[in-house]
Amino acid sequence: MGKWTRRGLITAGVLAGGVFAVGVAIRPGRRQGELAPLVAGEGEAMVNDWVLIGPDNVVTAVIPHSEMGQGVHTALTQMLADELDADWSMVRIREAPAEDAYANYALGRGYILGDTRVPKSLDPTIDGLFLQVGKAMHLQITGGSNSVRNTGRVGMRVAGAAARQMLREAAAEAWGVPVQDVVAAAGRLLHPATGREATYGQFAPAAGARRPPVQPTLKRVDEFRIMGTSVPRRDIPAKVDGSARFGIDAVVEGMKYAAVVNAPVFGAVLTSVDADEVSRRPGVHAVVTLKDAVAVVADGWWQAQQAVASLRPQWSATEADSRSSEALYKQFDASMAQALEDGREERDEQVGDARGVLANAARVVEATYRVPFLAHACMEPMNATVALSDGACEVWLGSQNPLGTKHDVAAALGIAPETVRVHNHYMGGGFGRRSQNDVAIQAALIAREAGVPVKLIWSREEDIRHDHYRPAVTSRFRAGIAADGRILAWENQFVDKHEPVEAPLIPYAVANRFVHFTSSPTHVPFGPWRSVDHSQHGFFTEAFFDEVAAAVGRDPYELRRELLADKPRHLAVLDLAAGKAGWTRPREPGHGRGIALQQSFGSIVATVAEVAMVNNRPRVERVVCAVDAGYAVTPDGLSAQMESGILYGLTAALYGEISIDNGAVLQSNFHDYRVVRMDEAPVIEVHILNSGAPMGGGGEPGTPGIAPAVANAIFDATGHRIRELPISRHDFDYRVEEREA
Amino acid sequence: MELLINGQVRRLDVDPQMPLLWAIRENLGLTGTKFGCGVAQCGACTVHVDGKAVRSCVTPVASVAGKAVTTIEGLGSDAGLHPLQQAWIEQQVPQCGYCQSGQLMSAAALLMENPAPDDAAIDAAMRGNLCRCGMYGRIRRAIRQAAGRSTEAPASEPAVGVYEPRREKRHG
Ligand code: FES
Ligand code: FES
Numbered sequence: 047m048g049k050w051t052r053r054g055l056i057t058a059g060v061l062a063g064g065v066f067a068v069g070v071a072i073r074p075g076r077r078q079g080e081l082a083p084l085v086a087g088e089g090e091a092m093v094n095d096w097v098l099i100g101p102d103n104v105v106t107a108v109i110p111h112s113e114m115g116q117g118v119h120t121a122l123t124q125m126l127a128d129e130l131d132a133d134w135s136m137v138r139i140r141e142a143p144a145e146d147a148y149a150n151y152a153l154g155r156g157y158i159l160g161d162t163r164v165p166k167s168l169d170p171t172i173d174g175l176f177l178q179v180g181k182a183m184h185l186q187i188t189g190g191s192n193s194v195r196n197t198g199r200v201g202m203r204v205a206g207a208a209a210r211q212m213l214r215e216a217a218a219e220a221w222g223v224p225v226q227d228v229v230a231a232a233g234r235l236l237h238p239a240t241g242r243e244a245t246y247g248q249f250a251p252a253a254g255a256r257r258p259p260v261q262p263t264l265k266r267v268d269e270f271r272i273m274g275t276s277v278p279r280r281d282i283p284a285k286v287d288g289s290a291r292f293g294i295d296a297v298v299e300g301m302k303y304a305a306v307v308n309a310p311v312f313g314a315v316l317t318s319v320d321a322d323e324v325s326r327r328p329g330v331h332a333v334v335t336l337k338d339a340v341a342v343v344a345d346g347w348w349q350a351q352q353a354v355a356s357l358r359p360q361w362s363a364t365e366a367d368s369r370s371s372e373a374l375y376k377q378f379d380a381s382m383a384q385a386l387e388d389g390r391e392e393r394d395e396q397v398g399d400a401r402g403v404l405a406n407a408a409r410v411v412e413a414t415y416r417v418p419f420l421a422h423a424c425m426e427p428m429n430a431t432v433a434l435s436d437g438a439c440e441v442w443l444g445s446q447n448p449l450g451t452k453h454d455v456a457a458a459l460g461i462a463p464e465t466v467r468v469h470n471h472y473m474g475g476g477f478g479r480r481s482q483n484d485v486a487i488q489a490a491l492i493a494r495e496a497g498v499p500v501k502l503i504w505s506r507e508e509d510i511r512h513d514h515y516r517p518a519v520t521s522r523f524r525a526g527i528a529a530d531g532r533i534l535a536w537e538n539q540f541v542d543k544h545e546p547v548e549a550p551l552i553p554y555a556v557a558n559r560f561v562h563f564t565s566s567p568t569h570v571p572f573g574p575w576r577s578v579d580h581s582q583h584g585f586f587t588e589a590f591f592d593e594v595a596a597a598v599g600r601d602p603y604e605l606r607r608e609l610l611a612d613k614p615r616h617l618a619v620l621d622l623a624a625g626k627a628g629w630t631r632p633r634e635p636g637h638g639r640g641i642a643l644q645q646s647f648g649s650i651v652a653t654v655a656e657v658a659m660v661n662n663r664p665r666v667e668r669v670v671c672a673v674d675a676g677y678a679v680t681p682d683g684l685s686a687q688m689e690s691g692i693l694y695g696l697t698a699a700l701y702g703e704i705s706i707d708n709g710a711v712l713q714s715n716f717h718d719y720r721v722v723r724m725d726e727a728p729v730i731e732v733h734i735l736n737s738g739a740p741m742g743g744g745g746e747p748g749t750p751g752i753a754p755a756v757a758n759a760i761f762d763a764t765g766h767r768i769r770e771l772p773i774s775r776h777d778f779d780y781r782v783e784e785r786e787a
Numbered sequence: 788m789e790l791l792i793n794g795q796v797r798r799l800d801v802d803p804q805m806p807l808l809w810a811i812r813e814n815l816g817l818t819g820t821k822f823g824c825g826v827a828q829c830g831a832c833t834v835h836v837d838g839k840a841v842r843s844c845v846t847p848v849a850s851v852a853g854k855a856v857t858t859i860e861g862l863g864s865d866a867g868l869h870p871l872q873q874a875w876i877e878q879q880v881p882q883c884g885y886c887q888s889g890q891l892m893s894a895a896a897l898l899m900e901n902p903a904p905d906d907a908a909i910d911a912a913m914r915g916n917l918c919r920c921g922m923y924g925r926i927r928r929a930i931r932q933a934a935g936r937s938t939e940a941p942a943s944e945p946a947v948g949v950y951e952p953r954r955e956k957r958h959g
Contacts, residue, residue: 274949278879285884286872288819288859292885295818303813348809349802351825425823425831425885425919474821474885475919506824622950681949682879686922690882693921716828716917725910727923733948 060254066099068209068258097126097205099213103233103247105130106138107202117683120279122202124679128272129206129265132246133233139280141470207262209253216252217244267677267738274736276682281472293471294503296431296442301499302331304492305350306341308512309361311709312569316340319359327353334495339488343496347503366569366709371518374568374706375416378520378541381566391539391562395551398558400526403535407526411597415523415586415769419704420516420575421711423719426474427509430489433499434459439466439490444473446481454483455490477694478574482514510719511711514573515704517542521550521586526558531598533609534558540586541566546646549579552587553616553645554609570706576694577746580646584750585699585757585771588642592758593767602758603629603641615650615674615737616643623652623672626733634658638763642754648742649675653692653751655728657759662778664760666696666728671748676741678734684744685732691748692730697722699753703772720774788852792817793861803849807841808832810848811858819859819888823917830916833889833896834858840896842915859888862895871895874929882920890916894930903934 061067098106107123119139127137210230217235218225221242229236235244267274284290309315319340321333329345330353340359344350385391404410431442432455439459445451448470456463473480489502504512519542526535535558538550543563550561575581595602603624610616620643633639636659643652656668671688678684701720705712713719757768764778790797792815801810806825811817811834823831825844832844835857862869868876871894881887890913897904897912904912909930918926 278876281884282876282879282881285881285887286875286891287863287868288817288888290884291818292821294822297816297818346801346805346809346813348805423919425821425829425883425917427822472885473883475883477919503822506826626948678949686879686882686925689924690921693923694919696921715826716824717826721917721919722921722923723914723917724923724926725914727921730924733950735950 060251061098064101064251066209066212066250066254068097068099068205068212097130097209099209099246099250099253101247101250103133103245104136104138105132105233105246106140108140117279117281117680117686119281120277121679121683123280124272124275124277126202126206128270129203130210130246131230131232131271132206134272134277136233203264204262207264208258211259211262212253212256213246213249215256216249217242220249220252267736273679274677274681276680279680279683285472290472292426292474293431293442293444294426294429294474294501296469296471296501298431298433298440298442298499298501301431301433301501302343302345302496303347303350304334304341304343304489304496304500304502305347305354306339306488306492306502306504306508307354307357307359308508309338310511310711311361311364311366312571313364313366314338314361314709317360317362319357321357324353324357331498332496333357334492336488336491341488341492341502343492343498343500347501351505364569364709369569369709370707371418371705374518374570375520377568378416378518378566381541381564382520382522382539385562385564386539391564392543394543394547394561394563396560396562398535400535400537400558400560403558404524404526404537407534408529409527409597411523411525411527411594413523413590413593413767413769414520415589416520417516417518417582417585417771418702419518419570419706419711420581420698420702421510421513421704421713421719422475422477422479422573422575423510423513423716423721424473424475424477424479427504427506428479428485429501429503430486431499431501432486432489432493434490434493437461437465440469441466441486441490442469442471443486443489444471444476444480445483445486446473446476446478447483450481451483451486455486458487459490459494477576478578479513482573484512484514506716507714510704510714513704514571516575516578516581516698517544517570517572518568519582519586521582523586523590525556525590525594525597527594527598531600533594533598536560538587539563540583542572543579544572545574545578546580549646550583550587552591553613553643554591554606555612556609569709576691577646577749580644580746580750581695581698581753584642584644584646585753588644588751588754589757589768592640592754592761596761606641606643610643615739616645618737619643619650619652619672619674619735622733622735623654623670626672626731627654627656627668627670629654633762636763638759638761640755640758640760640762642751642758644747644750646743646747646750648740649673649744649747650742651688651747651751653755655752655755655759657756657763659763659778664756664763664773664778665726666700666756666759669696669728669730669752669755670733671730671751672733672735673747674735674737674739674742675744675747676739677736679741681734684734687744688732688748689730691746692752693722693727695749695752696728696756698749699756699771700726700773703775788849790815790848790851790856791854792856793858794855799848801848804847806844807834807846807848807851807856808843811843811856817858817860821885821888823886823889827915828917829886830889830893831886833892833916835892835896838896838899840893840912857892859891862891869895870933871898871929874933878925878929878932880922880925880929882918882922886916886918886920890918890926894926894933897930898934903936904930906931 107126123139214228218228233246325333329349332343334341342350342354433440448468452466452468453463456466493500521540524537536556538561540563592602595605641654652672654670657664811820821831823829827842827845833840834843837854893916
């Protein structure tokens, strides 16, 4: 990187070949106070170069997020290009390498784990930009639906606007005209009065020598040209001809293939394995024993898999060996009862006096809900390729967290992070699973023992059985109802809390609310799963709300409306979905309609599902979704995200269940961990509402609403209340004619 | 053994029982065909053998000797992309993209057999191909388009409506 002209929020410079670079950056400057211990080396700068403009007028966006199909590269580039007024056809995209220059891992991890206070020196300086940029940069993690929200809203747009301003200033100086008379449009600089004209590229070196503006002016919505249009996604052509490279496709000189069997019970360790016969098989290079796994390294993956499957490894006994899902649910019940008894519940929200009101309410509606563990089951099974050579380590994989991969692999090998190079690839699905680095670490350890570069691929069975799971959760509700049917109180107790903190809270105007939880740890590893805690609480709260509406004899849409009177954004989304779905249209016998509303990751989504009972099974025929994500940068991309989130949530609602038996996961592949197939996929309509609110996420908010919408629709069709997922576990003895009876 | 793949004869020296998938990916270096489940449950590994869609993860390589194998790399022609690939781009079908080679190969086999499939025929032919990203609606639309049915999509098909309730001026 060339010399920066100044320290500060926005940095700029000229690189070799006359390339003008603008980055939105935080440089620690004097390393003092709270920041100092978090920054590893002297002179270390936390810089993220977001835009490069070459003399050939090519604009390159450097994106600090991984592409897992959510279109983030395209959306972020649109934001940059719009503020820059670039020529869209000349814009290229490059993913930032996993280098500390792009983010400070220690600091980022602090944010994520919540164990580090935001250092004072990163306090907001310009309209809060500073802090936002810091977060976006340090978390080079694609998750939490934050790419477009943070990196885009702050970093990309600021970088683009700053670059545009510097280009205009450079042209103004050269032409001897006032800067406000220089017009920037579609990659060109113009001075209409004199007819002068140049490309951005021509002024790139001169612009790079200028002082960056402290606070460039961002466009208003009505000035957007590229944002808000459904430009074709840049990654799609390579995904229709087989040329897109996923982690599993990495090819490294001299590599062998590894297959693995992990300890079936989480926490068990390998005690012994007889590898004699397998080691002698032709093509087998090594049998590698790890603490909690055994691997075979062979000339091909199929050979390795056959070999490892024929081993009879012995595992240590653990306390969890006899545990089952039912026992875990019992444990949750006991933990919740204990917390109530001790008065040791942890409070999420306490407004008014819910318990007092419940004690005197005319009626109390009660219900217990629960959901099972869920695996991610990304289409691309987990894999990583690692090559080690005298102190250096290279890793090829698809990671939602490449910087974390670098540091975690380094820590596992006991080498310096600088010596680890991560080559990030397209991900065949992430959904949170690829923010974990367990597979990369395992590949590195196997490569070290085997002494050759190794491509480790987990079989689908290992992938399902050794995930980091969406937790199983039990949630209890009590609603206090007045004699006139008003809802006076809402109490909710649940186990196992993660993120986001607001996930269990309801938006409805119920005067007395008490939401509390208690932890009840299990031996099953936790991991963020698309929409994290919203995935269960969206179902719990929106299905129970429907129950309450039914108990007081109200239409569930009308009751929601009434209790959202002071929340115009929620109301608008709800009305849009209900209107498009034809909420008030009569249903045929055996058909039902259900509605759900959920705010998550800054976006508000209303979902209406229509089900038909066919041969006593619910068939989801149509889903109408309305979303307010503030502003849709790529409307078709946001729609695709919603469609995807809805189908992901629908699979979980209908079939998703990881059950624990003798401490281990029972399911193993798509025959018993079913995924919705095309012939079961509903028609999905997405309606986008650009409210102008701060931008929300797109990748996750589609997921939470579908399970309650379907459960509520099934109730509407059959009178059968779904309080436990998956729905496939329920027996429906419903007959169409019974409804009329 | 010899394999006729994408119109070329390639020599292979592998265990005859090895699934075709791994021979294609590892021995022939054609990585467009994907591994998803290994047990004929997901369709990610779909290729054509003599024009029929097969799951290469459960097809022993020896069983295709003397037959014509086509992978995603051979789906297009010198003239350019296959009409399905074109439709896939126009409908912006892929999300993560991992399942899409298999989806395209299944769809192409369908159209060879039935150039004008109705929706039931599309569902029946495609139900063996999982898409964890849930792009089924787009896949259906793209197949209709490639089959020349794009204009007769039902009115209830996915539609992106964008509403701008208030256009107030704002920054950032
Ligand atoms: S990998 Fe062959 S069907 Fe799944
Ligand atoms: S596009 Fe990701 S699995 Fe189909």
